[in-house]
Amino acid sequence: MMNMSSNIKKFFFVSVPFVYRGMHKIHYRSLYAILDGIKFNNSKKAVGRRMNKHRVRTVVLSAVAATSLLWGAASAGATDLKEVLEVGIKVNQLAQQSQKKIDKTVDQTDKIIGDYKGVLRTIEGLRVYNAQLQRQIDLQVVEMGKLSKSIKGVTYVKRQITPLMMNMVKALGEFIDNDLPIKREERKAGIERLNELMLNPNVDASEKFRSVFELYQIESEYGRAVQAYTDKVTLGGNELEVDMLHIGRIALVYQTRDGEQSGMWDQASQSWVPLDDSYRKPIKLALAVAQKKAAADTLLRLPIPAPIPGKMETAK
Template structure:
């Protein structure tokens, strides 16, 4: 009986120890499962956080790109508005140019007859003017007439040529020049040196200095001067040729001005 009780107690003790160990083992297993589940949950949370961070980063990029696009669009709007103003201004300029072209066409039709009249008037003026270098001046006018009839020459070039001819004739009025030409003296053609004093006087003198003459506006002819003029005409020719200084008064056949009618 005693052995049986001892065995029973021992078995009981062993059974109890076994139960305690089993319980311990069972508790340890449950704790490990909890720990494992916690670790798994943490891993899932970390992965979720990474995905959230990625989404936030992608969202920030999208927002930044959106802001950049919006800024670009605003800049394009400003640029397009400026281009539109330029286009409007160019349209206005084009309209002005079209009007100017129409006006030029009208002016061109009007200016051509005017230039022809100007050339004819200049020819009449030279024909009735003091006959200095008359052939040269009439040749220039003949060239002008040919130019007026040339369709290949632009109207602006024709006008420039006419204006230049008028300017040359105007300059003649202030000129003091000499040139050589031939003239009939007492029915004999002789080479003389002419002295042109603007449009005030036109005198000549033979090469030997013995005969001098002047243009008479009243009679429209050259007249031989008295020998008293020879010295003055010779000196005036030297001044015109820059061979002497204009440092004294010279006696020349200049008609007194007439009262305008």
């Protein structure tokens, strides 16, 4: 009986925690009180009287223990499974978080690699660009040396360019005086403007030279142009308004507005010479061609001075 009581105590010590974990509130003190109520006596009579009571208690305790064991086992199994599932869920969550960190790290690494390659391309482009700039700088250094030498001679050139331009203006004025009187007043006015420009201290030497060169170009055009314009000539003390025609510097002829009188400039005598009536229609036609009133491919018959000094011949 003592062994049985001891086994029952051990059984209850094992099963009570499961009962407690299964929310069955069986206190250890109550169980000890039940066990301590069993009194063992050497007397056969006492054993006989308590045998039935002991059997009832044994059955009750066995039922309670079995029930507690089943409930405890079920509760323990459910709790362990829940804990395992919770651990698995936490592991999956940690794995997902770790994977996100890995993906983010991979993306950042790819971006860094792309940026690095872009920087390498930029560096290579800058190397080529710098090499090109260095070649340009070397050439500019050479040009600077040449300019430095030229600057040293600017003062000398400036002193020489002004007399040169004045001589050019003077020579051009003399040429106009000895040339055919083609728009002579207009051309002489241009010479006067140049003389005033040469004396103006506020005008740069480059601007003066440009003006001189421009007037030389205008004079050059007179030698190639065929122009008709209105001018005045003095004949026998009378000033007449006429239509003037010049063909380069080969011929300069006129015709009165009514077409009755025609003449030409005699370079040898530096005077106007009248022409006979046979030149009336040819000169009129030539004026129409110059004024673009007739076809330019028309054959013209005009008086052309012969290139013999002191003599003039007319082509008829």
